[in-house]
Amino acid sequence: MTSAGTNIHLFNTLTRKKEKFKPLTDSEVKIYTCGPTVYDYAHIGNFRAFIFEDLLKRWLIYRGFKVTHVMNLTDIDDKTIKGSQKQGIPLNRFTEFYVEAFFEDIKKLNIQAADKYPKATEHIPEMVALIKTLMTKGVAYKGEDDSIYFSVNKFSEYGKLSKIKVGELKTGARVSQDEYAKEEARDFALWKAWTPEDGEVFWETELGKGRPGWHIECSAMSTKYLGATFDIHCGGIDNMFPHHENEIAQSEAATDKKFVNYWMHNEHLQVEGKKMAKRLGNFYTLRDLLSKGYDPIAIRYLLMSTHYRQQFNFTFEGLESAKNAVDRLRNFIRRLKETKEQENRGKVAKFVEKLEGDFGSAMDDDLNIGTAIAALFDFVREINNLLDLNAVSKKEAKVIEDTISKLDQVLGVIGKVENRETLPSEVEVLVQKREEARKNKNWKEADAIRTQLKAMGIILEDTAQGVRWHKDKS
RNA sequence: GCUGGGGUGGCCGAAUGGUUCAGGCGGUAGCCUGCAGAGCUGCUCUAUAUGGGUUCAAUUCCCAUCCCCAGCUCCA
Numbered sequence: 001m002t003s004a005g006t007n008i009h010l011f012n013t014l015t016r017k018k019e020k021f022k023p024l025t026d027s028e029v030k031i032y033t034c035g036p037t038v039y040d041y042a043h044i045g046n047f048r049a050f051i052f053e054d055l056l057k058r059w060l061i062y063r064g065f066k067v068t069h070v071m072n073l074t075d076i077d078d079k080t081i082k083g084s085q086k087q088g089i090p091l092n093r094f095t096e097f098y099v100e101a102f103f104e105d106i107k108k109l110n111i112q113a114a115d116k117y118p119k120a121t122e123h124i125p126e127m128v129a130l131i132k133t134l135m136t137k138g139v140a141y142k143g144e145d146d147s148i149y150f151s152v153n154k155f156s157e158y159g160k161l162s163k164i165k166v167g168e169l170k171t172g173a174r175v176s177q178d179e180y181a182k183e184e185a186r187d188f189a190l191w192k193a194w195t196p197e198d199g200e201v202f203w204e205t206e207l208g209k210g211r212p213g214w215h216i217e218c219s220a221m222s223t224k225y226l227g228a229t230f231d232i233h234c235g236g237i238d239n240m241f242p243h244h245e246n247e248i249a250q251s252e253a254a255t256d257k258k259f260v261n262y263w264m265h266n267e268h269l270q271v272e273g274k275k276m277a278k279r280l281g282n283f284y285t286l287r288d289l290l291s292k293g294y295d296p297i298a299i300r301y302l303l304m305s306t307h308y309r310q311q312f313n314f315t316f317e318g319l320e321s322a323k324n325a326v327d328r329l330r331n332f333i334r335r336l337k338e339t340k341e342q343e344n345r346g347k348v349a350k351f352v353e354k355l356e357g358d359f360g361s362a363m364d365d366d367l368n369i370g371t372a373i374a375a376l377f378d379f380v381r382e383i384n385n386l387l388d389l390n391a392v393s394k395k396e397a398k399v400i401e402d403t404i405s406k407l408d409q410v411l412g413v414i415g416k417v418e419n420r421e422t423l424p425s426e427v428e429v430l431v432q433k434r435e436e437a438r439k440n441k442n443w444k445e446a447d448a449i450r451t452q453l454k455a456m457g458i459i460l461e462d463t464a465q466g467v468r469w470h471k472d473k474s
Numbered sequence: 475g476c477u478g479g480g481g482u483g484g485c486c487g488a489a490u491g492g493u494u495c496a497g498g499c500g501g502u503a504g505c506c507u508g509c510a511g512a513g514c515u516g517c518u519c520u521a522u523a524u525g526g527g528u529u530c531a532a533u534u535c536c537c538a539u540c541c542c543c544a545g546c547u548c549c550a
Contacts, residue, residue, distance in 0.1 A: 464507095
């Protein structure tokens, strides 16, 4: 490949069209993704976003780009303050707990770590500097409550991302007190003056005693780590307005440069056909599902397997189905490893080529994962056919394995499949005993041992090449 | 209310102005197997929310209706 990812098209929220992807710097991509607000365990809807972003990143890497990925951690806002006060512990101790939980969760879901996880509380000076710039430029002002607001009317392009016309915005049923302090109802806070409810949480800065508004952290931190203009900014669709719209306003008003070239938003998920909500009892964190015994990789597969711009209906039936789909892929790899044929039949190459072509063109088309996975399963079926005919040599099997492994660098669901793990000696003894019994056609004892092993989490399968076993993953 | 995205087989989900509308899961039958599992093959009955329209031809384009979801309320 002469130049990285020459044919990737991505749907850009700014234009509402699929556009050919061209990064600012050849072969390098800079991505900023909105991370979690660390006031609770993240839920599966959060993870759908993070998995989508992971898939995007892995695909860009697969296509040869060097990717720099920054994900923020929102550790200062109403919810984190409230949470820490409720528990009676300092804000940073409260948020640190959920930051750790978040890292544990994404590891379980095989989400590749970002290059940088900046925390809002560690970038107060950067935010203050940015706000000062906005004030100097006359697009920000101090309100009657001493908070600092961004003047939406001063930024003529406001609304270009969400296509919302400022004049048509509903004033909102809930009119909070501080809105009276603003010149315009739609102006948003850059800096919030301290109030008694904030308790111990405040910074003494040139802007006064207070804390940053929500939107400013992303503008300040993305610019610091990725530059005034960078390639891709992702987030859930709910963030499009007002959060991302406000980021654009703050950043572009401050730098007079285009903030982001490609905005990508993932749709939300529903659970059992309904909006996920605590009061509906269909609200799940990753931990909820793991404690029910589900395989995190099956969860990853499920959340990934629907196109990111499509609303997705999460069901437990779907989760079972995802687990079985992943098992099918893993079984396929196991079969490959058992091939003993020496002679190349030459039937494999064309399928490998087709797979790479179909998978690639599907993913290049705005991450069309459904079609890409279909290509993979078509391939699996074709090769299984050949395996049934003993028409796959050891050497060809290795080529297939390498190909799948390469694609799994993108999917992240198959992982290492071992068919030669070391067995605990007691298990080894049982397997041998069963082989003896089978030889003597003592089916009753053989089946009893098989059942016994199953209870121990070991699945036995008798094949033409002899007994095969693997651990029951789930 | 305004704005936007959707409604595809038993379930999840691709795709498309036109030969048989991917793939996965589930079910079922057959092959294989001592059995089971894995795998392969067939089947899963009129599958494209409803009613109109445009067209030689629509699931795909247009209109209306119903339903779901989201934004307008610091939720991915």
